[in-house]
Amino acid sequence: MKIxxxxxxxxxxxxxxxxxxxxxxxxxxxRTSANQAQYDQEHLERLRLVRSLRDVADLGVAxxxxxxxxxxxxxxxxxELPALAVALRALGGxxxxxxxxxxxxxxxxxxxxxxxxxxxxxxxxxxxxxxxRALAAIDHHWHGGVSAEMLAAYxxxxxxxxxxxxxxxxDPHREPGEALRYAVLGTVLFEPVILSLRRLxxxxxxxxxxxxxxxxxxxxxxxxxxx
Amino acid sequence: MKIxxxxxxxxxxxxxxxxxxxxxxxxxxxRTSANQAQYDQEHLERLRLVRSLRDVADLGVAxxxxxxxxxxxxxxxxxELPALAVALRALGGxxxxxxxxxxxxxxxxxxxxxxxxxxxxxxxxxxxxxxxRALAAIDHHWHGGVSAEMLAAYxxxxxxxxxxxxxxxxDPHREPGEALRYAVLGTVLFEPVILSLRRLxxxxxxxxxxxxxxxxxxxxxxxxxxx
Numbered sequence: 001m002k003i004x005x006x007x008x009x010x011x012x013x014x015x016x017x018x019x020x021x022x023x024x025x026x027x028x029x030x031r032t033s034a035n036q037a038q039y040d041q042e043h044l045e046r047l048r049l050v051r052s053l054r055d056v057a058d059l060g061v062a063x064x065x066x067x068x069x070x071x072x073x074x075x076x077x078x079x080e081l082p083a084l085a086v087a088l089r090a091l092g093g094x095x096x097x098x099x100x101x102x103x104x105x106x107x108x109x110x111x112x113x114x115x116x117x118x119x120x121x122x123x124x125x126x127x128x129x130x131x132x133r134a135l136a137a138i139d140h141h142w143h144g145g146v147s148a149e150m151l152a153a154y155x156x157x158x159x160x161x162x163x164x165x166x167x168x169x170x171d172p173h174r175e176p177g178e179a180l181r182y183a184v185l186g187t188v189l190f191e192p193v194i195l196s197l198r199r200l201x202x203x204x205x206x207x208x209x210x211x212x213x214x215x216x217x218x219x220x221x222x223x224x225x226x227x
Numbered sequence: 228m229k230i231x232x233x234x235x236x237x238x239x240x241x242x243x244x245x246x247x248x249x250x251x252x253x254x255x256x257x258r259t260s261a262n263q264a265q266y267d268q269e270h271l272e273r274l275r276l277v278r279s280l281r282d283v284a285d286l287g288v289a290x291x292x293x294x295x296x297x298x299x300x301x302x303x304x305x306x307e308l309p310a311l312a313v314a315l316r317a318l319g320g321x322x323x324x325x326x327x328x329x330x331x332x333x334x335x336x337x338x339x340x341x342x343x344x345x346x347x348x349x350x351x352x353x354x355x356x357x358x359x360r361a362l363a364a365i366d367h368h369w370h371g372g373v374s375a376e377m378l379a380a381y382x383x384x385x386x387x388x389x390x391x392x393x394x395x396x397x398d399p400h401r402e403p404g405e406a407l408r409y410a411v412l413g414t415v416l417f418e419p420v421i422l423s424l425r426r427l428x429x430x431x432x433x434x435x436x437x438x439x440x441x442x443x444x445x446x447x448x449x450x451x452x453x454x
Contacts, residue, residue, distance in 0.1 A: 052368040084433040088426055119431035127430060131423035138416050141279040146420070153391050157384055158424035164380050166432045183433065187426060189365050194425070195418055196358035197385035199315055203354060204346035205393045206311040206410065
């Protein structure tokens, strides 16, 4: 297809497509004459991914480029390599400021947790450091920190989330590059869904609690005991 | 306590404390002479909250101020009012760019979901719009969008998360302002824990899948069927 059709089908203006090509976010088309080039389905797919990462995850051009390179590199590796770990590293952590650097202790805690869970996560995965930093921040800002039981409960729910999601993203019939694109996109697309639903659930629970507290003396038992 | 002790106990430098007072993030101390003022436990607590919101949630001064005002306003209201909804509104949404504006249909979908769940969430809650925007982004960027079954499964897990967390944050014996401070802080402190754990779980599952795929022909069944 010509660049005009690529623009039409992707909804991305032609000058922006040219800008992405110059910045290395999109490969150039196959030249057919001095001032014409042909683009294919691969260009369209990549263009859609670029826009998704930009619009949904609010990523800048440099981070998008790193993420795409990581996806390409990981897709080219033998499948034993932890491709998703590599691709997610480029994406950067969930929203948290620098704040505390996670100390040794927080890192050891993450190691122990993953060992206990039996999760196979390569030592160099960025998500390990993100979790360590988040735990260090809680130790610093939250009275009593997070208990081993709470952390295990969070991990159990995260495992259930992944079980729910994996059939959608890691279809074994998919070609590795496509599977990775889907996995990275799924990471960023569904994070706001999960966090918004959690906030809504908190509002619901606090609402019920407040109504109860407004009525009579506070009830001594937690209204929603953990199962 | 004097400002020097407040600084020592909070770890916040004196000039920064003075800056927060000028910006309205912290009430001034009780004047005891022309150039001395006394601060109390309330100042220390608030200072810690300001630092948490800054370090953990990466919020700017203006957003922190709005969040504190919302907490104060909500805490002063009768407990029937949806205090947490008000306080969370000021906090802003989870990380997502402007991107798509959620259309009518996405908003209606959120309304239906909350109705089906029986969750009590005031119509003006910002988290409703965040969810609608996240769903609109998925419809736009994810082939097939998100099914009603998947959305219900996400909601079920979010409800379990809240059940797990509510006993920690919404202790009915706590005074409303303190409970709100905790709830807002818990929202921002634990979001990165949840997202990091989800990424780790995905890496683990994709690792297992890739190893399996590397070994022999792809297995037709999903390796982790949803329960």
